Amino acid sequence: QQQVKQSPQSLIVQKGGISIINCAYENTAFDYFPWYQQFPGKGPALLIAIRPDVSEKKEGRFTISFNKSAKQFSLHIMDSQPGDSATYFCAANPPPRNTGKLIFGQGTTLQVKP
Amino acid sequence: DVKVTQSSRYLVKRTGEKVFLECVQDMDHENMFWYRQDPGLGLRLIYFSYDVKMKEKGDIPEGYSVSREKKERFSLILESASTNQTSMYLCASTPLVQGLRETQYFGPGTRLLVL
Numbered sequence: 001q002q003q004v005k006q007s008p009q010s011l012i013v014q015k016g017g018i019s020i021i022n023c024a025y026e027n028t029a030f031d032y033f034p035w036y037q038q039f040p041g042k043g044p045a046l047l048i049a050i051r052p053d054v055s056e057k058k059e060g061r062f063t064i065s066f067n068k069s070a071k072q073f074s075l076h077i078m079d080s081q082p083g084d085s086a087t088y089f090c091a092a093n094p095p096p097r098n099t100g101k102l103i104f105g106q107g108t109t110l111q112v113k114p
Numbered sequence: 115d116v117k118v119t120q121s122s123r124y125l126v127k128r129t130g131e132k133v134f135l136e137c138v139q140d141m142d143h144e145n146m147f148w149y150r151q152d153p154g155l156g157l158r159l160i161y162f163s164y165d166v167k168m169k170e171k172g173d174i175p176e177g178y179s180v181s182r183e184k185k186e187r188f189s190l191i192l193e194s195a196s197t198n199q200t201s202m203y204l205c206a207s208t209p210l211v212q213g214l215r216e217t218q219y220f221g222p223g224t225r226l227l228v229l
Binding site for chain 2: 042046089099101103105
């Protein structure tokens with residue numbers, strides 16, 4: 001299955017709270033899982049990425065948690081700020097690897113209230 | 115600094131018109147992609163190109179064609195625009211992947227309205 005399923009579609013969090021976005025996949029051939037962040041009027045940009053040989057990757061307030069057996073991964077935004085309000089996409093890389101192709105999830109629109 | 119530019123930010127066309135969307139990257143990347151973005155559907159791949167004059171269909175190629183005559187330029191063509199092609203169109207590029215997972219660099223998007 002060449003799909004990545006993302007939830008929720010939208011999320012509202014208070015400033016200082018934790019935002020959690022989840023993704024699930026079926027194809028065990030995927031071996032790279034990036035998250036992209038898109039601000040209004042801009043194209044998506046790489047935020048953070050993980051490979052399946054680690055269970056967690058942290059960059060500042062952003063953490064990816066990866067559960068290989070469950071074929072799920074999630075993005076956690078700690079101490080969420082209004083500036084984090086954006087659309088977030090999870091993704092995975094289908095074979096063949098040399099194309100650079102990605103399959104994207106459906107997107108989550110995050111609103112952080114001050 | 116990495117840069118992907120798209121020819122228009124907003125475009126309004128009539129049903130049946132031929133529409134050209136252009137994308138230019140200045141990073142000497144081999145791979146280029148065209149996506150459409152619709153609420154609740156995420157980014158869906160229309161076509162991609164891994165070299166000049168080379169192209170492959172993505173997940174939703176129907177109603178679209180592409181052209182890549184120069185390495186830096188990748189054009190998306192709507193042969194006869196229809197209202198269901200009203201969408202945000204995003205172009206992206208990435209260098210040739212050699213066992214690595216390369217970042218896709220996106221342009222700012224073109225919002226197309228077909229009346």
